[in-house]
Amino acid sequence: MEQLVESEPSAGTVVDALVGGNCSYCEDGTLVRDSYKGNAAAVCDCCETPAVQVWDDDRA
Incomplete structure (x- = not known):
């Protein structure tokens, strides 16, 4: 039987x-x-508010 493996989406x-x-x-x-604060992010080009930022798990 074939198993599906879910992968986590990357920051990119x-x-x-x-x-x-x-x-x-x-x-x-x-x-x-x-x-944004050193994390990969999608940021507004007008108000500079981040819509999402992704923390690097290796920094914990």
Whole structure:
């Protein structure tokens, strides 16, 4: 019997899924790939609010 193995999405996959979308905090912004407090993030190019940031598990 074949087993399905679920893999966790990478930081790039999660961030890339949001890049180009509209900011939910302001009316004029678009989400761009950036960093936020040293983490990979999708950040609004207008209000600079992060929509998502992904922490590096190795830093724990």
